[in-house]
Amino acid sequence: MTSPLSEIGTVTIVRHPELTEQVRADIADIWHATTANGTPLEEDPPRTKHDSVNAADRALAAVERGDDHLWVAFDGPTVIGAVFLVANASRSEQHWMHVKAMMVRPSRQRGGVGSLLLEAAHRYAQVELRLDRLLLTVRRGTGAAEFYERHGYRVVGWLPRVTRTPSGDRDNWSMTREMQSDPDDAYPGLLQ
Numbered sequence: 362m363t364s365p366l367s368e369i370g371t372v373t374i375v376r377h378p379e380l381t382e383q384v385r386a387d388i389a390d391i392w393h394a395t396t397a398n399g400t401p402l403e404e405d406p407p408r409t410k411h412d413s414v415n416a417a418d419r420a421l422a423a424v425e426r427g428d429d430h431l432w433v434a435f436d437g438p439t440v441i442g443a444v445f446l447v448a449n450a451s452r453s454e455q456h457w458m459h460v461k462a463m464m465v466r467p468s469r470q471r472g473g474v475g476s477l478l479l480e481a482a483h484r485y486a487q488v489e490l491r492l493d494r495l496l497l498t499v500r501r502g503t504g505a506a507e508f509y510e511r512h513g514y515r516v517v518g519w520l521p522r523v524t525r526t527p528s529g530d531r532d533n534w535s536m537t538r539e540m541q542s543d544p545d546d547a548y549p550g551l552l553q
């Protein structure tokens with residue numbers, strides 16, 4: 362396991378930890394807990410545990426191939442959160458990455474773990490990867506946009522009707538954060 366990047370209390374953040382069976386299972390568990398029926402929105406179609414394990418496996422395979430980056434929050438040996446930075450295939454899009462699967466175990470949310478994970482990913486994106494910016498999409502109404510705004514992201518557009526739910530299609534917000542300049546100088550954002 363690589364050395365911890367940051368910590369609060371007994372929580373440590375590790376980039377690219379050894380992906381033991383237990384770590385993989387914990388990540389799939391949190392993936393499921395944060396996306397299964399009822400979370401993050403009541404209206405989401407149900408996801409099976411099998412869906413979540415497959416989604417987590419695909420994301421971890423891209424990390425193992427060396428395409429993407431992963432930070433994991435541990436409390437002792439137990440995984441309590443994770444975040445991925447996902448690269449673009451195109452050579453003309455190597456100066457930015459996507460933030461994906463930002464997740465904290467529900468029982469540990471609002472305790473600063475998500476912020477530690479995101480700040481660790483930001484430092485690496487800025488200093489090691491020298492990225493210009495990070496992009497992500499969020500669902501309205503989950504609280505995630507408020508979380509990202511606190512970390513310098515601004516809403517710069519929306520993707521109409523990209524999420525299909527039993528009660529209708531929903532829009533997503535696109536958010537970006539500048540990594541090499543003051544995030545507040547770059548885009549005022551659409552939601553002022």
Ligand SMILES: CC(C)(COP(=O)(O)OP(=O)(O)OC[C@H]1O[C@@H](n2cnc3c(N)ncnc32)[C@H](O)[C@@H]1OP(=O)(O)O)[C@@H](O)C(=O)NCCC(=O)NCCS
Pocket residue numbers: 395401462463464465466469470471472473474475476477498499500503504505507508511
């Ligand atoms: C979004 C998420 C990663 C934040 O992680 P966290 O550890 O709970 O966040 P932190 O404790 O570091 O930061 C909390 C701050 O973020 C904002 N925030 C986080 N969750 C929020 C919510 N549900 N509603 C409103 N604001 C929220 C608030 O400003 C909050 O500060 P406060 O508790 O003082 O009000 C976590 O809640 C999560 O896993 N959610 C489910 C999955 C998800 O929606 N991921 C984002 C997909 S794009």
